[in-house]
Amino acid sequence: MSKTKPRSYDHVPDIEFARLAAWIDGEGCITIMKGKDNRRSRPYQCRIWVCQTNEGLMHWLSATFGGTYSAGTGGTNAKMYYWRMNGADMDSILVRCMPFFIVKREQARIMQEYRRTLGKGRTPLTPETLLKRETLRMQMHYAKRPWKKQPVSVEIPLLSEEIQ
DSSP: OSSSSSOOTTTTTTHHHHHHHHHHHHHHHEEEEEEEOOSOOOEEEEEEEEEESSSHHHHHHHHHHOEEEEEEEOSSOOEEEEEEOTHHHHHHHHHHHHGSSSSSSHHHHHEEEEEEESSSSSSSOHHHHHHHHHHHHHHHHHHTTTTTTTOSSOOOOOHHHHOO
């Protein structure tokens, strides 16, 4: 799935994953983003975020689950902190948090399915994989906005058509 070896969370009790799921549900985001198109591939990125004004929470998240955090600006006058998780650790985190998600369970399921499309290293992407990833990105988009009408299908031009 990923070229990095995931850390072990065997020592982390389920209650910590329940807390993490609550923070992701309430103050977080599970997302699949599409990068800039180029002639060879359409890079996609997937991340889990938690945003909060409390830096102590960011220390706890980083110490317990890994990932990184940084300070930034937000919609408030207070300083915002952003904890991010990406890479192979997301697989273990999503599995352990899944029973505790309330709001973002469907988004977590979509992310797990997306993570299964990852190869090892820089494996060339087939048109089928690109279509699967774009479909999952759109499913994630609509899972976050259940009031919007979903399109019937997603069409992506094949790489060979773009290059010509």
